[in-house]
Amino acid sequence: MHWSDRIGHRLKPRDLHILLAVVERGNMAKAADWLGISRPVVSKTISNLEEMLEVRLLDRSPQGLEPTLYGRTLIERSVAIFDELRRSVQEIKSLADSTTGELRIGCTEVMAAGFLNAVIEQFLSLYPGTCVELTIAETRTVQYREIRERNIELMVGRLQSPFDEDDLVATPLFHEPLLVVTGKQSRWARRRNIELKELVGEQWVLPSRDSAPGVLTVEIFRGCGLRPPHPRVVGLSMHLVLKLLATGGFLALCPGSMLHFSGKSMTLKALPVRLPAQQSAVGVIALKNRTLSPTAERFLDLAQKIAKPLPKQAMPTTSL
Secondary structure (H helix, E strand, O other), X not given: OOHHHHHHHHOOHHHHXXXXXXXXXXXXXXXXXXXXXXXXXXXXXXXXXXXXXXXXXXXXXXXXXXXXXXXHHHHHHHHHHHHHHHHHHXXXXXXHOOOEEEEEEEEOXXXXXXXXXXXXXXXXXXXXXXXXXXXXXXXXXHHHHHHHOOOOOEEEEEEOOOOOOOOEEEEEEEXXXXXXXXXXXXXXXXXXXXXXXXXXXXXXXXXXXXXXXXXXXXHHHHHOOOOOOOOOEEOOOHHHHHHHHHOOOOEEEEEHHHHHHHOOOOOEEEOOEOOOOOOOEEEEEEEOOOOOOHHHHHHHHHHHHHHOOOOOOOOOOOOO
16 A cells, blocks of 8 residues: 555544644643543554654643644644634535624734724625624734734734745735824814925834834834824723824824724824825735635725725735
């Protein structure tokens, strides 16, 4: 019998599931309790896998059992296998009933407060049997990791330019400028023309400079020949930012899409301040060579339709 045929007959999803449980919990006893089976069954399963593959899969460390290089490779592929199995079940359900389905999306707080909120609201209205699970992550590194580990299917957010992630694919949606924003009752809201230098001494709410939005903020001020202001509040919590802006006593740089979709309800106003051109866009990112579920495809189609009225210039290159 060919080696691949032998493995195909002997390697069972249940064995891989047990291996994953052992690695996640660090020892066989905890894995056995979680799986509802005996410890000897767990131990025998791991031994059989190692004998079949002719490599050692686990090593003992002070922190418990940890995967070897071979174990990590098998686990990485096993996660993909279980992900595809789960998605196949969901796809079958979706094909049977096009109004149902589950979709896991990653985004930032800013995106959830504006564009994504508008898409999800309409999506759930069109497909009342669907469920959308959001994972909020403010850093691109965390969001990419969530996609690569298949914890989310889509990520909606600001795209790097150029987009050079070889294992990911980006679908640009619209150009996303930052605007100077305050509350409608602010004294600045009545002005028809404002230069950024006039606002440097005001109370600003800004992201930390080591974050992606913080880097962009610094570039905007320096592009106007100004030193970035010393903020009164530093942070990425949109709930806090919006509350402070609503008082009319604070300023912030906010995405244009948030003002477009939620500005009226938030009593916010973009000030007439000319800022340097920004090469920035919002798009949807997915794992390359991973077929989107029907639910994700419907969501992407709707996102593209809702994004149509928004500006499209300065789109970054994608890795399609």
